[in-house]
Amino acid sequence: MITRTDAEQLDQRDPLANYRQQFALPEQTIYLDGNSLGALPKRVKQRVSETVNQQWGNDLIGSWNTHQWVNLPQIVGEKIAPVIGAAKKQVICCDSISVNLFKLLSVAIQLNGSERRPYILSSHDNFPTDLYIAQGLQQQIGSTTCRFKDVAEEQLYDAINDEVAVVMVTEVNFRSGKRLDIKALTEKAHQHGALIIVDLAHSAGVMPIELDTWNVDFAVGCTYKYLNAGPGAPAFIYVNKRWHNKAQQPIAGWFGHKSPFDFDPTYAPDSGIKQYLAGTPAIISMAAVDSALDLFADLDLQHVRTKSIQLTTLFHQLIEQHELTEQLTLLSPTDASQRGSQLSYQHPQAYGLCQALIKRGVIADFRAPSYIRFGFAPLYNRHTDVYDAVNTLCEVLDNGEHLAIEWQTRQSVT
């Protein structure tokens, strides 16, 4: 029988316990939605205020040079690189995942697509934007050299064959939390002459990632989940150095030009990762990413992964202890090593359950048609949060509070 004292003891022994005080978290809230929007680091508040008030307000346009605004995408990229296992000069911070995927898929098809090898292969429960971008590109290029095919996630590995130009996968599934073996998928892709693009949205910052060691070709990821850089903060893009200068990305904007401030009418791409920039960087958000990443400077991602596994394991053990497994069907893998930092359960009134929990200060989210997701952010979630959240969940179910909440047809984020 697990007690609250057990959870308190785990918190006392937690090597990451001090990180929580670096976040501005609301009192009386248990935030289990850091897999959608990470919490606000206190240092980011200060940095954004300084960027707006001193830099923009006082130093105005000179800040492009004096405060390094013009180089922030590269500076931030170099801070992201160690978090995803990349050597220098292969990562840059810009745009959204959707836009960055468009650039990478186009490049991968230029490099490897042909009539004999036309396929972009993905799984049909990949995050929808990834699928939409591939479908959009197929429309753009035409199906002779670019066709999109999606298969069930379990069939992805076996579906890689000599007709595949590029495999596009997300390391951790947004709905189920299932984690794919990127090393094995990369090996299989390369055996068949295919390239691989990996979406790290649900893994960057919450587990060790070894892009260079795994020999991955390209990757994208966001900074607003486990990297805590704020809503709509710019994403990142990784291009393995063997692919630099081999193809031109399609959004040939001036920031990707080799010397943008020459204002030359003819596009000449930068030879390195900077080519993947398009237009003017969103400096206020980019400053937030830069500052948020300082939390990762001395962090051992293996410690983060260990705590993440402890948190998800504890949550599910408590669900079992309260005999809730009949009502809440676990969609995530039962083996913690096979999942990311979230647990998803199917429940017939998942929407009502989620809203009833939010009313009580436990923030989870709902994903259609019938899933409730709990995300665990090891830098600020405690074992006692997990204990208290499961207790609240029991109370909600016992009182039938979830049954009183009407299904909302409007678009709801949580």
Ligand SMILES: Cc1ncc(COP(=O)(O)O)c(C=O)c1O
């Ligand atoms: C796996 C995955 N890819 C992409 C996105 C969205 O990408 P963006 O809105 O940055 O284009 C999300 C979530 O928003 C996601 O979970």
Ligand SMILES: Nc1c(O)cccc1C(=O)C[C@H](N)C(=O)O
């Ligand atoms: N990116 C988001 C947004 O702009 C608004 C609301 C939610 C999101 C998300 O991140 C959703 C998330 N990728 C998910 O896994 O569902």
